[in-house]
Amino acid sequence: MKVNLKIISLTLLVIFSLWITDIIIDYAHHGSLDSFLQIIKGRSGDEWISRTTLSGLILLFGFLMSLAIESKKALVKSLQDQETEIRRMFKIAGEALVVLDAKGEVKYWNDGAEFLFRYLQKEALGKEFKHFLGPQSYDLFDEELIRLKKSTPGFKGRTSLILVGRRKDNSEFPCEAIMSWARINQSWLAVVLIHDLTTPIEKEKKLILKEWALNTFPHSLIIINRQGKIISANPASAQLWKIPRQELESKSFIKLWEKEDEVNDFINEVWEKGLQAVRIKALRKDGSRFLALVSASPIKNEEHQKVAILAFIQDITATQDEAQARNLKDHLEQLATNLAVSFINLTPDKVDSEINKALELLGSSLGLDYCYLYLFSSDQKKLVLKSVWHLPPGLRESLPNEIAVNESNSWLEKISQKETHTLSPITPNSPLLNQSPFLKSLTWRDTQAFLAIPLISRQKVLGFLGLEKSSSWQVGDPEIISLLRLVAESIANTLEQKVLEQQLALSLQEKESLLRELHHRIKNNLQFMASLLNLHLRKTKSKKLRQILTESQSRIKSMSLVHESLYSSQDLSGINIAAYISNLVSYLSQAYIPNQEKIQIKIDIEEITVDTNLAIFCGLIINELLSNCFKYAYPEEHLEKLGQPGEIKIKFKTIKNERFQLKVIDNGIGLPSSFDLEKATSVGLRLVNSLVKQYQGTIKIEKNRGTSFTIVGPLKRTNGS
Structure with a gap:
């Protein structure tokens, strides 16, 4: 139907064109409107033929021109459709397809290339293709690109290369690159098909x-x-x-x-x-x-x-348990130190209340349900409940007041032999519970773990420290046991001291001799401990252990000198502080400074008599601060910088309001600017801080050209402090 319409339209166009052409020719010959109208009214036969021929030629030319225009439009549209189709095929191609210019720069980058190289099209366009290859492929790619440029212009060559590709994450992979040239938009461009050679195998x-x-x-x-x-x-x-x-x-x-x-x-x-x-x-x-x-x-x-x-x-349960155990050990160590300090020279009327506080601290620190003391009676036939702490407070449940010693059981024998007794886990059917009514009572209190630590003083067992917990507890940790035995020893010594002081109070006539004997025994015990430490000090090769033993030995010696002074003195009421400090400094300098010429110590001490509490306090403070100076204040480079021996000054004097002032000054390297005594990690400085607080004193630290410690406190402590 479309062809018929075109033929009819063309025929009508020819007839109309012939008629118009004929009119135009007549008008051209005659040159007037009248003549033109006359020609329209009548024509001769020859004129019609010639005019018809000319009209046909003009129409034919117009028709051919219209066909050429239509053909060109169709060709352009066809090329555009082909280019669109090529781009679509490039885009959806399964392989990576890249188009490069003569310089090797990326002009096109399809989805396959994005997937293979992990670069988006907008990231790749304009970059040299070598950017997407491993360095080992640079030279080979450049050589092939130059060779292709020099190949036959009509075909421009084709080549296949084995290259190493590099993804955006810098991972590399083997690939085959098939390169050929194509003429696109009047320019020769390289079309590169890249195939990943990572095999399915x-x-x-x-x-x-x-x-x-x-x-x-x-x-x-x-x-x-x-x-x-x-x-x-x-x-x-x-x-x-x-x-x-x-x-x-x-x-x-x-x-x-x-x-x-x-x-x-x-x-x-x-x-x-x-x-x-x-x-x-x-x-x-x-x-x-x-x-x-x-x-x-x-x-x-x-x-x-x-x-x-x-x-x-x-x-991480085990790791968490280890961390908790380490924290517990650190806390127990600090608790043991604080208890040992607080029990020093405790008055008899304060012993019971301080022991109750110690049990409460111990129970809450370990998360216990029961913490108590049993002491042997004077006839050694029974153990009597002395002090108890229980959570919640005030409840004692089925804890017996007395334990008969004649019970045939092994656990009391272990206590008597100064051994620790542990029992965990506890089950109602455990045969061990039948050894003693006391052990049987553990199940009535829902106890799951039980620990009994002997209270030993002067090689004598006074009783035991009992610990109970209603949940699982690793009671066999040697470090925990060792720290708990240290706490038990502090309690036992305090109880023993209370007994001795009570005995002294009962006999005024024997007071002085017993007091001298007490100081003598304490001095001997302390010296014996120092000798034991010295024996270990000689045998050990560990530098860190030697340092710990030396520090412990000096602390014992500082207390031993007090009791030695009292035992030698005619007056048991006090100690000459100047003589005591002089002896202590002499001992410490010999213990810590092999070369006496490197550090000089100057003493300025007021000649007064002080009580034993203040003497022990000053001795412990001077011991810790001096040993700290000897160890850290004077490294070799600092002494070279000084150009002279280091200098430490120790001053003691009384001030107004019945108070004293103790100063320890050095010209060493000084403490760090961020140092905070409350946050000190060393045992020595923590002990200094604890002692000052206990003695109701104050401490001031100055860090100017060395370090200065100024401690102020009462000449005599108030009761209970």
Whole structure:
């Protein structure tokens, strides 16, 4: 139908054109409107033929021109459609397809290239193609590009290269690049088809290697989806939760934890923000729990889309327990030190209340339910409950007031032999409980762990310190036992001192001789301890241990000198502080300074008599500060800088309001500007701070061209301080 319409239209156009042409020719010959009208009215035969011929030629020319225009339009549209189709084919091609100019710069970059090299098109355009190759392929690519430029212009050559590609993450891969030239938009461009040579076998090997790594990894690895459903779990995960692997993989990851809401929020955070970590308690099928450290990050596919989450789970229960045990040991060590200091020269009327405070501190620090003292009666036939602390306060439950010694049991024999007795865990059917009614009563108090530590003073067992806990407790830790024995020894010494002082008070006639004997024995005991430390000091080769033993020995010596002075003095009411400090400084300098010429000590002490409390206080303070100076204040480079021996000054004088002032000044390297005595980590400086507080004194530290410690306190302490 379309062809017929075109023929009819063309015929009508020819007839109309012939008629118009004829009119125009007549008008041209006659040159007037009248003539033109006359020609329209009549024509001769010859004129019609010639005019008709001319009209046909003009029409034919117009028709041919219109055909040429239409043909050109069709050709242009065809080329545009071909270019669009080529670009579409480039874009959707499965392989990487890149178009380069003669300089080797990227002009086109399809989706396959984006996937293979991990660069987006906008990142790649305009860059040299060498940017996407490994350095080992630079020269080969340049040579081939130059060779192609010199090849036949009509075809411009074709070549195939084996290159090393480099992705955006700098990972490299083998590839084949097929290069050929094409004339596009009047320019010769290089079309490069890149094929990844990583074979399916190699990919399969990688998958097998990943599966092997997952199954042999010693810690838990779990892959979950966005909703928390477990996709895969390795054998270590099944062992951690103590269920079969198939059963674990059928569960929701969220149900494996004590707090499901927190885990759900954690999954969302990982999905949105990437790598995250959390500490949380896991819940097993049998109801048991463990503390876990969970680290998780999203898994992305080759198109960089998030498809899952990989979670790494590590049981840190043991690590957490170790940290708690270390903190407990540090706390116990500080507690033992503080108790030993607070019990020094305690008046008899304050002993019971201070021991009760000590039991409370010990019980709360260890998380105990019971903490108590049993002491042997004078006839040694029974143990009597002396002091008790219980949580909650005020309750004693079934704790007996007395324990008969004639009970045939092994645990009391161990106490009598100065051994520690432990019992954990405690079950109602344990045969050990039948040894004693006291042990049987442990079950009535729901006790799960029991520890009895002998109270020893002057090689004599006074009784035992009992500790009970209603939950599990590792009572066999040697360090914990050692620290608790130290606490028990401090309590026993205090009790023994109280007995001695009470005996002294009962006999005024024997007071002086007993007091001298007391000081003599204390002095001998302290010297014996110092000798033991010296024996160990000679045998040990550890520098750190030698330092600890030396410090302990000097502290003992500072207290021993007080009792030696009292024993030698005619007046038991006080001590000549100048003579005491002079003797102490002489001992310390010999112990710490092999070369006496490097450090000089100047003493300015007021000649007065002070009581034993103040003498011991000053002795301990001077011991710690001097030993600290000897160890740290004068390194060799500082002495060279001084150009003279180091100088330490010790001053003591009385001031107004019945107070004293003690100064220890050195010109050493000084303390750090950030130093805070309240936060001091060394045992010595912590002891100084504790002693000053106990003595109701104040301490001032100046850090100008060395260090100056100024301590002010009462000449005599008030009762109970």
